[in-house]
Amino acid sequence: MILALRALGVGDLATAVPTLRGLRAAFPGETLALAAPAWLTPLIVAIGGIDRIVAAAELEPLDMAPAMPRIAVNLHGSGPESHQRLRVLRPGALWAFASAPAGHQDGPGWHDGEHEVRRWCRLVRYYGVPCDESDLDLAVPGADVPHGVTIVHPGAKSPARRWPPERFASVARRLHEAGHHVLVTGSPAEQQLCVRVSELAGLPGAVIRTGLGELAALVAAARLVICGDTGIAHLATAYRTPSVVLFGPVSPVLWGPPADRAYHQVIWHGTRSERGDLPGPVHPALLAVTEDEVLAAAEKAQDAAASQ
Incomplete structure (x- = not known):
């Protein structure tokens, strides 16, 4: 299992879409799980390719997440708190930005002035996953709504x-x-x-x-x-x-x-x-x-x- 953490809001999820699709393409035979707030489910479904949604609130322990995923991907922040939330699951590998307070050196450096889409694509590229920053489109949920407003x-x-x-x-x-x-x-x-x-x-x-x-x-x-x-x-x-x-x-x-x-x-x-x-x-x-x-x-x- 590949477990990605992005327990934030609508805009945060939308800017991580290219990265999540890169992960999906890189691991076609693996279960791809996303730890995110359950209320974001309609948008997670609209991304496509997410096999499992792990209900997760910001800064809360990942109580519903499976232990020992093959790879845990921190798309949440620079650490150390988010790194530690994933480490307790004992993943085979942690993909995250380098964080001295978290004791994690195997990762790229964090850049404060970086666009959010580019930031997370750069993270997974560091670990060899191709990522298309322009791949931002979402499927349209089936709902009866007025048009042209x-x-x-x-x-x-x-x-x-x-x-x-x-x-x-x-x-x-x-x-x-x-x-x-x-x-x-x-x-x-x-x-x-x-x-x-x-x-x-x-x-x-x-x-x-x-x-x-x-x-x-x-x-x-x-x-x-x-x-x-x-x-x-x-x-x-x-x-x-x-x-x-x-x-x-x-x-x-x-x-x-x-x-x-x-x-x-x-x-x-x-x-x-x-x-x-x-x-x-x-x-x-x-x-x-x-x-x-x-x-x-x-x-x-x-x-x-x-x-x-």
């Missing part, structure tokens, strides 16, 4: 990455006036924010509640996605849906869509990348983004998609 997604994991709801509302209203069918999406914890944005936009019926599979299908069928630096941006990349992604503390060089796709527009006014989980108020780089900029970028994204 424009998604406005105001939420993000940390307050520092949330553009003000008033500005999202202004963009939603102006897109609606331009003929877009606007829907506002968010996680269950973000429903109050979604309602506020929809009401400020004068679109009180625009909030749509979905599970993860339905959200993925909605993005795949959408006309446009407007969002911050969060998981749904990676779904837009996975389904090649035109998007505008607003970055704050974290540079798009680290987490942005492929630079050669003009139908994914990014806006960032930062000068250096910081932690993405900052607990404070909206990051100044994000506050510098204007509604007019977002609308202009939306037009560019749609024009680029139309010319494909």
Whole structure:
């Protein structure tokens, strides 16, 4: 068995897709297991080639994981905690970044300024596994969703990455006036924010509640996605849906869509990348983004998609 650890969120899973597919191709006769949160199952299925899902929460022991896998692959972090979570399973080999605190030297060095997709591909390449960084597409989950909508997604994991709801509302209203069918999406914890944005936009019926599979299908069928630096941006990349992604503390060089796709527009006014989980108020780089900029970028994204 090959066991990969990636017990994080939507965007984290999406950026590991090329690496997971590289592992699948390199070990066609082995069971490939992925330790990840169970709620990500619809996206794990959409990757294809994962034989077993091991329910795992971030930073929790891997109680459900099988002992003594042939290879344990740490796609979770630089160590030492994630290295140790896999070591207790007594794998035949641990593929991970070198970590002196974990006592693991057999691995490449960690680079802070590296794009997340490239990072994990580089790790498995070190161990001889070919990896295609452009292999980001996902299968579309079977779900009955409206087609051709424009998604406005105001939420993000940390307050520092949330553009003000008033500005999202202004963009939603102006897109609606331009003929877009606007829907506002968010996680269950973000429903109050979604309602506020929809009401400020004068679109009180625009909030749509979905599970993860339905959200993925909605993005795949959408006309446009407007969002911050969060998981749904990676779904837009996975389904090649035109998007505008607003970055704050974290540079798009680290987490942005492929630079050669003009139908994914990014806006960032930062000068250096910081932690993405900052607990404070909206990051100044994000506050510098204007509604007019977002609308202009939306037009560019749609024009680029139309010319494909």
